[in-house]
Every structure is written in C-alpha cells, then in structure tokens.
Amino acid sequence: GGGDFVRPFALAVPIVRNRQNWAVLTTCFHPDTRISEATRSVLGEVAKSLSIGLERLDTIEREKKLHDQVEYQALHDALTGLPNRHRLDEYLPGILESARRNNFVVAIGMLDLDDFKMVNDTWGHQAGDVVLQTIAGRLRLRLRTGDLLARLGGDEFVIV
Known part of the structure; x- marks a missing residue:
C-alpha cells in the first residue's frame, strides 16, 4: 500500500x-x-x-x-616583533603623501638608548634582549591607531 x-x-x-x-x-x-x-x-x-x-x-x-x-619575517624584527627598517621604508612614502594630500602633519620621533652597549657588556645579551623587548612592549602600549613603531636595529626605535 x-x-x-x-x-x-x-x-x-x-x-x-x-x-x-x-x-x-x-x-x-x-x-x-x-x-x-x-x-x-x-x-x-x-x-x-x-x-x-x-x-x-x-x-x-x-x-x-x-x-x-x-x-x-622580512618586514619585522625577530626580537621585538616590531616592524623593521624595511617596513618603515615602505610605510613612510605613503603616510607622507597622504599627509600632503589631506593637509595633516606627520610627527616622526626617534629613540636611541644611550649607553645601551653597557647593558649588554655588564649583564649579557640576554638581559639586553629583555630590556629591548620590554621597551618595545611599553612603547607599543602607548601607540594610537595609525601610529607606527619600528625598530631600526640595535637600540634605535622610530615612532611615526
């Protein structure tokens, strides 16, 4: 059925x-x-x-x-995870052109740690690495949307 x-x-x-x-x-x-x-x-x-x-x-x-x-890896620092010099070189022309077109100011700050070699020489490179990572982390916390923090190498940082 x-x-x-x-x-x-x-x-x-x-x-x-x-x-x-x-x-x-x-x-x-x-x-x-x-x-x-x-x-x-x-x-x-x-x-x-x-x-x-x-x-x-x-x-x-x-x-x-x-x-x-x-x-x-090509555009970031292995130690801090921050953008590196190559990434900064890519970023700057675009942000400067945007500032020119839209009539705004771009501030560029450079931070160089004085006598940082003494940290490595006194406490060793591992301690120096921790200092660089800590500084990078603290600077990163202060960034605003649109800011770029880069590590140029050694003890040099740039904030745009």
Whole structure:
C-alpha cells in the first residue's frame, strides 16, 4: 500500500585528503537498479578528482601561509616583533603623501638608548634582549591607531 517504504541502495566511495579518508561520496539508487562497472568507475573518478582538488587546495593554503610567514619575517624584527627598517621604508612614502594630500602633519620621533652597549657588556645579551623587548612592549602600549613603531636595529626605535 501507500505506506510501503523502499530502501534505496547506496554506493559509497571514499574522498581522500592528506592520505586519510576525509569524506564519503555516497550515491543512492533504487534497489532494483543495476549498477554498471562504468557507473562505479565514474563515481571513483569523481571521488579521485575531488581528492586531487582538495590536495591542491591544501597545497595552495600551505604555500600562502609560508609566503605570509616569510613576508612577515622580512618586514619585522625577530626580537621585538616590531616592524623593521624595511617596513618603515615602505610605510613612510605613503603616510607622507597622504599627509600632503589631506593637509595633516606627520610627527616622526626617534629613540636611541644611550649607553645601551653597557647593558649588554655588564649583564649579557640576554638581559639586553629583555630590556629591548620590554621597551618595545611599553612603547607599543602607548601607540594610537595609525601610529607606527619600528625598530631600526640595535637600540634605535622610530615612532611615526
């Protein structure tokens, strides 16, 4: 009668990602359907194509992440995490042009720690690194939106 339920027949093919079963491509058929080898082959090829596409996507994402890391490292000081001289050199022309166009003033401050060599010579470079990181952290806390704090190298910092 009208309440009869026909259980479909399913064909499942794994989708592989990172050499592991990641998902399953499942196709349901009426139980009376005869599944040909060609149909099985096509479903296998679809799953394989999806797996290849996912692998390519993963590769692109890994390459993008690596590129972003390299770019960050090229433009930031490893010790303090602050933008470095290269980043400052990229930033200054744009902010100065914007100031000229919009008629606002840009202030540039330079901080050079007097006799900092004595810290390294007296307490060692690890202590000097802690001092530089602490100064960078405290200066960073005082920044306003739109300000740039950069470490030029050694004991020199610039605030724009």
